[in-house]
Structure formats: structure tokens, C-alpha cells
Amino acid sequence: MHIIKLAVFDMAGTVVNEDNIVYKTLQKAINQRGFQLDLDFVLEHGAGKEKHQAIKDIIAAEIGCFDTEMATSIFEDFKMLLVDAYKNLNVTSYEGVKEMLYALKKSGIKVALNTGYESNTAQLLLDKMKWKLGTEYDVLVTADDVVMGRPNPDMIVEAMMKLNVHDEKFILKAGDSIIDIEEGKNANCGVTIGVTTGAHTRKQLLSANPTYVLDSLAGLNDLIKFM
Numbered sequence: 001m002h003i004i005k006l007a008v009f010d011m012a013g014t015v016v017n018e019d020n021i022v023y024k025t026l027q028k029a030i031n032q033r034g035f036q037l038d039l040d041f042v043l044e045h046g047a048g049k050e051k052h053q054a055i056k057d058i059i060a061a062e063i064g065c066f067d068t069e070m071a072t073s074i075f076e077d078f079k080m081l082l083v084d085a086y087k088n089l090n091v092t093s094y095e096g097v098k099e100m101l102y103a104l105k106k107s108g109i110k111v112a113l114n115t116g117y118e119s120n121t122a123q124l125l126l127d128k129m130k131w132k133l134g135t136e137y138d139v140l141v142t143a144d145d146v147v148m149g150r151p152n153p154d155m156i157v158e159a160m161m162k163l164n165v166h167d168e169k170f171i172l173k174a175g176d177s178i179i180d181i182e183e184g185k186n187a188n189c190g191v192t193i194g195v196t197t198g199a200h201t202r203k204q205l206l207s208a209n210p211t212y213v214l215d216s217l218a219g220l221n222d223l224i225k226f227m
Contacts, residue, residue: 004109004191004224006165008156008184009137010048010175011115013198015101015217016125018091022117023199025085026051029078030058033070037062047199048177050116050149051078082121091128094197096218101136103221112159114141116149139163150179153187172224174217176200181208193220 009015012022020039027042037058045061046054052075059066101111115122119142131137139162146154156173165171172191173184176198184192185208194205194213205213212223 003170004172005167005170006110006112006160006163007104007172007174007220008112008114008159008189009217010177010180010198011113011117011122011125013047013176014174014180014195015093015097015113016091016129017094017197018089018125020198021085021089022051022082022121023047025082026054026058026078029074029081030055032077033074035059035062043177043199044204048116048150048175048179048183050143051075051118053149054116086124086128089128091125093129093131094216094218096216098136100218100220104224105138107221109224110139110163110165111137112139112141112156112163113137114155114159116143118142119144151182151186153183156183156187156189174220176205178204178208181205181210184210193217 012018023042023046024039026046027037027039030037042058045058049057055074056066056071059071104111122140122142139159141155141158143149145158148154168188169190171189172193173180173189174193174195175181176195177200181192181194192210194210195217196202196215202213
């Protein structure tokens with residue numbers, strides 16, 4: 001029986017439906033330097049990570065190494081391209097997710113959002129959806145807030161500190177990528193959940209041995225009651 005006091009959700013691909021625009025933009029920024037990577041490759045090696053680190057890992061996966069200066073330059077290009085990509089982008093939550101968050105909070109479960117995005121990008125997504133601190137979520141933790149990104153547990157630890165939750169076994173971590181599940185396990189979360197709405201397939205998510213894999217987070221509140 002799991003008693004959940006804090007649910008930590010990844011953003012894009014998990015609770016935020018932004019049509020993979022960040023990873024499509026990441027793909028574009030990298031390919032502008034002569035690479036020919038498809039989106040699946042970018043998602044496989046970069047999903048869920050702080051985006052500068054994602055660029056390094058994607059390039060290393062393709063050619064076996066990366067040039068630090070080139071990776072930094074691509075990251076700067078990516079940030080500029082993303083501003084343009086977001087100008088007319090329609091960002092929504094997945095069907096039923098907002099209601100699920102309200103139900104969790106009504107039952108006394110705190111809600112944290114965490115993300116490999118830097119804070120300005122994360123806030124832009126939330127502003128486009130009109131999500132408010134204290135309404136849809138209780139704290140936002142971004143890559144800017146910690147030294148070590150996923151799969152290190154630092155963002156979950158930060159959320160625990162800010163929300164005064166001290167026991168990891170009462171925490172649920174949900175995300176759409178393998179690295180989300182690894183992050184939850186490294187934080188010793190009592191429950192880890194993969195969701196197939198984003199970066200990785202059910203088979204890929206299952207390879208990380210989460211507690212559950214769901215096709216939608218809409219029914220999570222009912223699932224928690226039977227854990």
C-alpha cells in the first residue's frame with residue numbers, strides 16, 4: 001500500500017502537450033551543423049535532460065564524442081530558435097490531466113512540476129496554458145534550480161525541501177521518458193510511472209522498470225486509491 005504525499009510530474013510530454021516542439025527545435029539546431037538526425041534519435045538520447053547536456057549526449061551518441069564549443073554554440077542557436085517556435089504555438093495540457101491535478105490536490109497530495117527546461121521556457125509553457133502556482137501546481141523546479149540534472153535526483157530533492165515532504169517512499173514521480181523513471185528511482189520514490197504520451201514508447205519505458213506504465217495520466221487519481 002503506497003500513501004502518496006507528493007506527486008512530481010515532468011512537464012512536456014507528460015502533463016504539457018506542446019507537440020514535441022522543443023525536441024523538434026533541438027533537432028533543427030543540431031542538424032544545422034551538418035548532422036542528419038531524425039526526431040526519434042533526438043528523443044531517444046535527449047528526452048528529459050537539461051538541454052545543453054542533451055545536445056552533448058545526442059552528438060556523442062551519433063559520432064562517439066562531442067566538441068564542447070560546438071555544443072555550446074548549438075545550445076545558443078537552440079534557445080533563439082525556440083523563441084521563434086513558441087511565438088504562435090498552441091500549448092495545452094493533455095485531456096483530463098488538469099482535472100486529475102485538481103483531484104490530487106483536493107485529496108491532500110502536493111503537486112510539483114519538474115523539467116529539463118530552463119526556467120524561462122518552463123514558465124512560458126505554463127503561461128500559455130494559464131496554469132497558476134497554487135492552483136494547478138504547488139512548486140516548479142527547473143534545470144536552473146539545481147547543479148545536477150536528470151537522472152540525478154536533485155530536482156525531486158529540491159521539490160521535497162520546498163514542499164516540506166521528508167520521506168521518499170511517499171513520493172510518486174511520473175514522466176514520459178526513461179530518464180524520468182531513472183530520476184524517480186535515484187530519488188528512492190515509492191512509485192515511478194511512465195506515460196506513453198511523449199518521448200518514449202511503452203517498450204522503452206518498461207525497460208526502466210517503473211511501477212506502472214500508463215497511456216494517459218487522466219485516471220491517475222483513481223489508480224492511487226488502489227495502490
